[in-house]
Amino acid sequence: MCQTGEIVARMVTGLNELPFGYMGKVLRIDLTTHKATEQKTSVSCSESFLGGRGLGTKILFDETEANIDPLSPANKLIFATGPLTATKVPTTGRIAVAFKSPLTGIIGHCSVGGFFGSSLKMAGLDALIVEGSSEDPCYLVIDSNSYEIKSADELWGLNSYTSLKRLREKNAARDFRFAVIGKAGESTAAFACINFDGGRQAGRCGSGAVMGSKKLKAIAVRGQSRCEVAKPEVLEALSRKMTTRVMESLIDLRRHGTSGSISSVNELRALPVRNYQLSHFESVEQLGSDKIREKIEAGELRLISRSCWMCPVGCEKSIRILKGKHEGDETSIEFESLAMLGPNLGISDLQSVLHFMTLCDDFGVDTVSTGGVIAFAMECFQRGIVSRQDADGMELSWGNDTAVEELIRKISLGEGIGRTLRHGSLKASKELAKGASEFAMQVKGLEIPAWSPAAFKGMGLVYAVGDRGGDHLQAPMMRIEQKSWVLPGLGPVAMDRSASESKGDIATVVQDVKAVIDSLVVCLLPSKLDLEEYSLMLSATLGAEIEPTDLLKIGERVINLGRLFNIREGVSRKDDILPGRFFQNQIGKGEKIAFDAMVDQYYRARGWDKEGRPTMRKLVDLHLIEEYRRINYMKVA
Numbered sequence: 001m002c003q004t005g006e007i008v009a010r011m012v013t014g015l016n017e018l019p020f021g022y023m024g025k026v027l028r029i030d031l032t033t034h035k036a037t038e039q040k041t042s043v044s045c046s047e048s049f050l051g052g053r054g055l056g057t058k059i060l061f062d063e064t065e066a067n068i069d070p071l072s073p074a075n076k077l078i079f080a081t082g083p084l085t086a087t088k089v090p091t092t093g094r095i096a097v098a099f100k101s102p103l104t105g106i107i108g109h110c111s112v113g114g115f116f117g118s119s120l121k122m123a124g125l126d127a128l129i130v131e132g133s134s135e136d137p138c139y140l141v142i143d144s145n146s147y148e149i150k151s152a153d154e155l156w157g158l159n160s161y162t163s164l165k166r167l168r169e170k171n172a173a174r175d176f177r178f179a180v181i182g183k184a185g186e187s188t189a190a191f192a193c194i195n196f197d198g199g200r201q202a203g204r205c206g207s208g209a210v211m212g213s214k215k216l217k218a219i220a221v222r223g224q225s226r227c228e229v230a231k232p233e234v235l236e237a238l239s240r241k242m243t244t245r246v247m248e249s250l251i252d253l254r255r256h257g258t259s260g261s262i263s264s265v266n267e268l269r270a271l272p273v274r275n276y277q278l279s280h281f282e283s284v285e286q287l288g289s290d291k292i293r294e295k296i297e298a299g300e301l302r303l304i305s306r307s308c309w310m311c312p313v314g315c316e317k318s319i320r321i322l323k324g325k326h327e328g329d330e331t332s333i334e335f336e337s338l339a340m341l342g343p344n345l346g347i348s349d350l351q352s353v354l355h356f357m358t359l360c361d362d363f364g365v366d367t368v369s370t371g372g373v374i375a376f377a378m379e380c381f382q383r384g385i386v387s388r389q390d391a392d393g394m395e396l397s398w399g400n401d402t403a404v405e406e407l408i409r410k411i412s413l414g415e416g417i418g419r420t421l422r423h424g425s426l427k428a429s430k431e432l433a434k435g436a437s438e439f440a441m442q443v444k445g446l447e448i449p450a451w452s453p454a455a456f457k458g459m460g461l462v463y464a465v466g467d468r469g470g471d472h473l474q475a476p477m478m479r480i481e482q483k484s485w486v487l488p489g490l491g492p493v494a495m496d497r498s499a500s501e502s503k504g505d506i507a508t509v510v511q512d513v514k515a516v517i518d519s520l521v522v523c524l525l526p527s528k529l530d531l532e533e534y535s536l537m538l539s540a541t542l543g544a545e546i547e548p549t550d551l552l553k554i555g556e557r558v559i560n561l562g563r564l565f566n567i568r569e570g571v572s573r574k575d576d577i578l579p580g581r582f583f584q585n586q587i588g589k590g591e592k593i594a595f596d597a598m599v600d601q602y603y604r605a606r607g608w609d610k611e612g613r614p615t616m617r618k619l620v621d622l623h624l625i626e627e628y629r630r631i632n633y634m635k636v637a
């Protein structure tokens with residue numbers, strides 16, 4: 001357990017106290033008693049897990065028991081910053097969120113851009129732990145060193161954008177930042193998300209449902225404290241250098257955001273089309289960046305670029321519809337949402353897809369899971385598993401945008417067929433039976449995103465073995481499988497995306513690096529997965545020499561602790577698998593043997609046994625023996 005005041009920082013810093021880069025305080029809010037408690041940031045946790053995802057994983061592991069109901073007061077919702085948060089290092093306004101997922105029943109974590117993380121840290125906090133459950137709807141205001149839990153009676157029942165508007169009116173000062181849930185979170189739809197300031201989401205795994213189960217409608221935060229760093233001049237020079245590199249190298253991302261990828265991914269035959277029955281979409285040009293530019297020039301759409309704290313990229317592309325059937329809608333457009341709510345549902349009308357995104361963000365549901373679940377329902381309809389009567393009279397045919405709009409509403413509110421679908425495609429398939437599970441494109445209950453595991457074998461491996469289920473963000477293998485990136489200890493890596501060889505080894509390193517990025521709480525996109533730059537900046541922040549290998553060890557520890565959490569919930573090798581479609585229809589049965597070999601190689605590279613359990617040697621090496629003792633699976637085996 002993270003003990004407050006525990007002293008292990010000497011391993012890194014030679015000091016018996018927290019190094020620079022931390023504020024030294026964690027705020028615990030018990031919503032059952034409406035009590036706020038300040039605690040000291042654990043020195044040992046900071047050293048062993050850095051912050052962000054690492055710290056969130058550690059707190060969640062220590063403070064929850066196995067098999068708790070994710071929607072019960074026993075679950076925790078942890079918001080954690082990192083040692084670089086709120087410094088001059090680019091992209092350090094982010095926040096990490098950790099919780100037990102109501103969608104998957106295993107660990108859930110998200111890294112969210114924007115300004116919430118820097119504001120929380122400037123309010124003097126390294127982390128916020130929300131526990132218990134309020135009797136009545138409430139919201140939390142953190143204003144520098146003061147904390148207040150207020151009634152949310154006037155906000156409950158409102159969607160995200162209206163809630164944000166009201167919150168901004170109530171907290172008139174413009175420097176507050178907000179995390180808020182919509183009606184989907186209030187009614188605990190399993191893939192409900194948290195909306196941050198209207199443009200960023202803690203999208204995956206159902207954080208919004210956990211917040212809703214605690215009757216916590218919103219969090220408002222602001223602060224003015226400075227985060228002290230050991231060598232400000234050095235850090236400033238390094239930050240300037242990184243800013244220049246990012247400005248010069250990420251021209252496409254600055255211009256188009258991530259949505260520009262849709263055409264190239266289609267070219268590679270890697271798009272989800274009609275629930276991954278196909279991988280190439282004939283009408284993709286209707287959704288591509290040229291079409292968006294054309295509509296902007298024609299005055300139909302307006303594009304607004306936004307950046308996160310200290311980021312020169314501005315990849316958030318907010319689009320407002322000025323003319324047409326969905327005039328007035330506004331949403332942030334990015335590749336995953338576009339692909340999952342467009343080609344995946346057989347829809348090529350740009351305004352319709354933008355409208356779906358607006359609805360998802362407003363109700364507060366994850367666009368990736370929503371797209372995956374609706375595609376699942378449409379394929380069940382195509383195959384006669386779901387009838388028109390089952391679908392509340394709707395024709396769930398591919399491309400039916402009216403039905404998609406209605407399904408988003410029903411899922412969010414828990415009406416009609418939405419009562420089944422809101423639990424995610426895995427649970428819905430069990431309820432529907434009749435072989436529906438074959439059409440649920442998920443891993444461990446999390447809908448897989450928009451990079452086909454048939455086209456990117458390494459990405460498929462990560463979907464299968466990742467700690468939060470079918471998700472690309474826990475290790476962006478598809479980036480490496482498209483072009484060469486530099487990995488610490490491995491140098492430039494270029495790989496054949498259709499090959500299985502070496503993918504287990506590479507995936508291990510990429511996962512570890514990404515766990516570091518998420519624990520520093522910086523943005524993946526400008527990082528290029530290169531830890532050299534971050535180790536220099538972290539050294540200047542903490543005042544201690546940190547090597548990339550030190551960081552990699554922390555990343556490995558975070559991954560292994562996430563695995564221990566999931567083993568405690570019953571996860572084993574049988575769960576590290578892709579949907580059968582990717583072996584039967586597209587890559588053939590022989591590929592299943594190659595896939596199993598990839599998993600074997602991955603387990604070996606991790607130091608796990610054949611069942612996917614960390615070996616004693618690995619646990620000793622990572623100082624995770626105390627955590628292991630709480631599970632003791634060797635004895636069980």
Ligand code: SF4
Nearest residue numbers: 091308311313315523
């Ligand atoms: S690259 Fe984009 S998501 Fe990342 S910090 Fe910058 S603006 Fe935010």
